[in-house]
Amino acid sequence: MEFKSRNQGQLLSKIATNDGHGENSPYFDGWKAYDSDPYHPTENPHGVIQMGLAENQLCFDLIQEWIKNNPKASICTAEGAADFKDIAIYQDYHGLPQFRNAVARFMEKVRGNRVRFDPDRIVMSGGATGAQETLAFCLADRGEALLVPTPYYPGNDRDLTWRTGVKLVPVVCESGDAFQITRAALEAAYKQAQDSNIRVKGLLLNNPSNPLGTVIDKQTLQQSLEFTADKNIHLICDEIYSATVSGQPGFTSIAEIVQENPHCNLDLIHIVYSLSKDLGFPGFRVGIVYSYNDAVVSCARKMSSFGLVSTQTQQLIAAMLSDEEFMDKFLAESARRLGKRRADMCEGLGQVGIWNLEGNAGLFCWMDLRRLLKAATYEAELELWRLIVEEVKLNVSPGAAFHCSEPGWFRLVVPAAAGGACHDVAAFADGVAACSSQDLIELEL
Numbered sequence: 167m168e169f170k171s172r173n174q175g176q177l178l179s180k181i182a183t184n185d186g187h188g189e190n191s192p193y194f195d196g197w198k199a200y201d202s203d204p205y206h207p208t209e210n211p212h213g214v215i216q217m218g219l220a221e222n223q224l225c226f227d228l229i230q231e232w233i234k235n236n237p238k239a240s241i242c243t244a245e246g247a248a249d250f251k252d253i254a255i256y257q258d259y260h261g262l263p264q265f266r267n268a269v270a271r272f273m274e275k276v277r278g279n280r281v282r283f284d285p286d287r288i289v290m291s292g293g294a295t296g297a298q299e300t301l302a303f304c305l306a307d308r309g310e311a312l313l314v315p316t317p318y319y320p321g322n323d324r325d326l327t328w329r330t331g332v333k334l335v336p337v338v339c340e341s342g343d344a345f346q347i348t349r350a351a352l353e354a355a356y357k358q359a360q361d362s363n364i365r366v367k368g369l370l371l372n373n374p375s376n377p378l379g380t381v382i383d384k385q386t387l388q389q390s391l392e393f394t395a396d397k398n399i400h401l402i403c404d405e406i407y408s409a410t411v412s413g414q415p416g417f418t419s420i421a422e423i424v425q426e427n428p429h430c431n432l433d434l435i436h437i438v439y440s441l442s443k444d445l446g447f448p449g450f451r452v453g454i455v456y457s458y459n460d461a462v463v464s465c466a467r468k469m470s471s472f473g474l475v476s477t478q479t480q481q482l483i484a485a486m487l488s489d490e491e492f493m494d495k496f497l498a499e500s501a502r503r504l505g506k507r508r509a510d511m512c513e514g515l516g517q518v519g520i521w522n523l524e525g526n527a528g529l530f531c532w533m534d535l536r537r538l539l540k541a542a543t544y545e546a547e548l549e550l551w552r553l554i555v556e557e558v559k560l561n562v563s564p565g566a567a568f569h570c571s572e573p574g575w576f577r578l579v580v581p582a583a584a585g586g587a588c589h590d591v592a593a594f595a596d597g598v599a600a601c602s603s604q605d606l607i608e609l610e611l
């Protein structure tokens with residue numbers, strides 16, 4: 167339901183009336199286009215196909231089987247009902263010990279057991295969304311800034327800045343460097359902030375990257391750590407796509423880089439994580455702040471009262487993640503299925519001459535449609551995007567929404583199962599690949 171905002175400026179707070187949420191952008195408009203006319207193979211075959219929502223729905227068959235085999239983990243079952251009262255009453259805001267242990271262990275597993283995580287440093291939040299905001303509140307004051315390499319996840323603008331008043335300063339990465347983060351780009355962004363009298367408090371990396379679908383290599387992580395150490399600013403790594411990598415290069419966590427640099431200042435290092443992508447459970451809102459800084463852990467934990475994960479969810483997740491045999495199988499199969507989807511998608515696009523950045527991570531193809539633009543401008547990009555959404559009926563996301571420095575790039579979410587009403591996953595993926603390829607050829611003609 168749309169509420170009319172009659173001149174509320176006088177009545178409400180600046181936060182309530184400003185545009186900081188960002189929902190008036192093409193990124194969200196595409197979702198609205200899908201919501202009002204969702205594709206269905208039989209009931210609405212000409213509807214909008216959702217390729218703009220980063221959801222990983224590929225392994226729910228495995229999850230369902232586990233749920234059936236472990237009825238005690240769900241307290242609303244005959245087997246679990248005895249635990250209902252203990253779970254329903256108030257719990258310590260540190261989180262259930264078994265939940266924190268299981269999440270720490272899971273994070274280690276996803277990183278090939280090359281690092282250890284201390285369960286006492288795990289702080290809960292409402293998804294990575296809440297984790298980002300919590301960290302922004304802990305690390306920076308209103309008006310201070312975090313550097314963020316472009317293109318970056320559009321939600322960062324909302325999550326890190328809207329309620330905190332913190333600013334984001336883009337680190338401009340370019341296609342000529344395969345959008346890699348260079349020391350020169352970091353220095354330029356830092357200088358730009360300084361020239362504008364903005365104090366930089368940290369650098370936010372997203373590894374693997376949304377929207378690029380690539381991992382950040384070890385050398386770049388090392389270089390980023392050196393940069394933040396030199397400037398004495400924080401390094402935040404959003405690693406929510408860490409288990410979505412298939413093949414090589416593999417994923418390297420900042421935790422590994424930290425381990426290899428025993429003299430680095432741990433007080434400056436923080437990880438954001440959630441189960442929204444790696445497990446595909448965004449509805450559960452399980453987000454994590456993992457900080458090596460004791461004061462940040464303590465403050466974030468106090469703030470977590472505003473975004474606790476429900477104890478019922480903690481209990482279920484703790485049981486599931488602790489089933490090591492199941493999780494090993496799940497992680498391997500999920501990465502395999504995602505890798506196949508990504509490869510099929512890229513192949514389909516490649517067959518019609520659409521190039522995308524080489525990647526093996528996340529849920530994304532970062533498509534280069536620059537040659538389809540009427541001019542190398544963001545207006546032309548928006549025009550092409552409208553055509554794709556309204557005529558081709560595909561909800562993809564334009565690069566401008568990700569602050570991409572060059573017009574003409576688009577993010578396509580690998581069809582990780584159907585959005586909304588579509589049930590035939592395989593047919594959906596094939597149909598989308600065929601449809602997008604065909605329609606884009608026609609666009610070109």
Ligand SMILES: Cc1ncc(COP(=O)(O)O)c(C=O)c1O
Nearest residue numbers: 220293294295319376440442448
């Ligand atoms: C890079 C990145 N960070 C954070 C989030 C927010 O995740 P969550 O659903 O756990 O709040 C997303 C969601 O798409 C994302 O892509």
